[in-house]
Amino acid sequence: MGIRIDKRTAAYVLEAAFTEAVEGGDLPEHWVHLARTLREEKAPRTYTPALCVALLARACNEAVDPLSIKDEYSDRTYSHRTLAHGVLVPLSVELGFDLKATGREPLNNQPFFRYNHYSEIERIQRSARPYFEQLKSSLQMVDVARYTRQQAQSALAAVLTVCIEAHRKKRRVVSGSAIVEASLIAQTEAFVTSGSDVPRKLQACVAAALDMTYPEVASRRLNDPSRDFPGDVHALRADGTPLLAVEVRGKPVTPEELEQFVRSVTDADIPRAALVVHAAGHRSLLLNSTTVVRLERAYGRVVKVSESVSSFMRDLFVWSSHDTLEILSSFPDGIYKRMAEIEVAQQELDRWASLFPDED
Incomplete structure (x- = not known):
């Protein structure tokens, strides 16, 4: 010994x-x-x-x-x-x-x-x-x-x-208060879907956007062996259990993969499931209007599918309890901290910060 x-x-x-x-x-x-x-x-x-x-x-x-x-x-x-x-x-x-x-x-x-x-x-x-x-x-x-x-x-x-x-x-603060909401959404999508560390940036974007709606959001490191719930990002209840599980994908998702995710969410007793996918070559899961409805009926879950970063952010910002100015001022720094949290490359953190120069 x-x-x-x-x-x-x-x-x-x-x-x-x-x-x-x-x-x-x-x-x-x-x-x-x-x-x-x-x-x-x-x-x-x-x-x-x-x-x-x-x-x-x-x-x-x-x-x-x-x-x-x-x-x-x-x-x-x-x-x-x-x-x-x-x-x-x-x-x-x-x-x-x-x-x-x-x-x-x-x-x-x-x-x-x-x-x-x-x-x-x-x-x-x-x-x-x-x-x-x-x-x-x-x-x-x-x-x-x-x-x-x-x-x-x-x-x-x-x-x-x-x-x-x-x-x-x-820990530096990134401010975006000088831009309008539509520009922020477009700028965010362009950034997170280009350059290096795209999967991590997509996940950080989803977590930062959920921060605008839910009081407690957990984002897991990629390939984390300790993860115990399906999904990459979770909105949590006060007791720490997931209310919403979000799967984030930077590659095409098939109907079978979506169903597999919804099934795993059901098995974990999480009431809401969401998929955010942004990928070239992805064939829309929403062209068939019955796809989501069938899954909701089969598994008794609320299922939301967003097939681009901009559509996901637009939905959340519409329903967020935060006012527009608060979103504009806090989201850029929020995504910066979320990216740092899950180990996005420093060069990408710097590139994001450079999009929002100090107004002083």
């Missing part, structure tokens, strides 16, 4: 490193450079939390092997997944620093979840290999150089300066 790291001790050390990062000073440049490298577009999202949690563990206990994945590997290893889930992730939200990965368990993912130690990892995607080697060699250096707790904390502080900077950038 390996090393068990006390969560309260880890939280105290992480807060101290965060304070050191905020105060600045002479922090080791190697770790700042590595942190920036691991935030590049091609770098896997899991590598930033992996780096943070390894340095945090070493800052708590100098006996820790920084290449640990699971505590059963040796008497010097710890569970990096447990420390990330129990301390790193919740404090990243509380203190305000961005881990690049947004899930509750960012290390329950490739390449970490099937191995016990970095030395066992062999299969790495070609595009990720350079980043993995830099991460691994830097953590090996921590052990070879016999980093003390304070050295590891300073290294962690250096990494956190980059994470804090990324968090602040994502």
